[in-house]
Amino acid sequence: MPGAAGERDGADLDRPEVGVGPWPGGPESWPDDPRLDPELLAEGDRRNVVDRYRYWTVAAVVADLDTRRHPFHVAIENWAHDMNIGSVVRTANAFAAAEVHIVGRRRWNRRGAMVTDRYQHVRHHAGVAELLAWADAAGLPVLGIDNLPGSVPLEGYALPPACVLLFGQESVGLSDEARARVQDVLHIAQFGSTRSINAGAAAAIAMHAWIAQHARP
Known part of the structure; x- marks a missing residue:
């Protein structure tokens, strides 16, 4: 999965950035997965979720949690x-x-x-x-x-x-x-x-x- 995009400077250098940036390559490179949220793919996912749920819609996360x-x-x-x-x-x-x-x-x-x-x-x-x-x-x-x-x-x-x-x-x-x-x-x-x-x-x-x-x- 792509890592967090962008660079930090000054006081932010030692402060890890949470989440991931936009999916590299634009819409043409987005995975064909109905669980993924186009808005998050385009803008990045900085939510407080574990990595396996990066870019997932809220509904998809809840549905997966409901199985376990x-x-x-x-x-x-x-x-x-x-x-x-x-x-x-x-x-x-x-x-x-x-x-x-x-x-x-x-x-x-x-x-x-x-x-x-x-x-x-x-x-x-x-x-x-x-x-x-x-x-x-x-x-x-x-x-x-x-x-x-x-x-x-x-x-x-x-x-x-x-x-x-x-x-x-x-x-x-x-x-x-x-x-x-x-x-x-x-x-x-x-x-x-x-x-x-x-x-x-x-x-x-x-x-x-x-x-x-x-x-x-």
């Missing part, structure tokens, strides 16, 4: 417009989660997602009861992630191959309704002085724990 998404889902409560949701969506995309479920307020700050929400399936639920009803109909156990009294360590826990990992919002953690109705509540081992870790970081750790148990490199 993992069967775990991620849900996060959003009663106060949690700023971590964008980070959760970005990480879910990196680990090819089946879906991200936003529970509570529909609106969320997409900035942290770094445009990955275009490629990641995101579903909204008005409340915890609606999420749990959906999970029950889909045959998926729901596991809460929070450092609550009585919770069990994530480390060493046999995560189901197909499941929903549910996170509370940054300030208060899982809601009382969620705590009462999930199958188990798991906590992430901590060794310092802070009471809790960032919700986006906790979601990344839990998702990677699933990956370590169930996904091949």
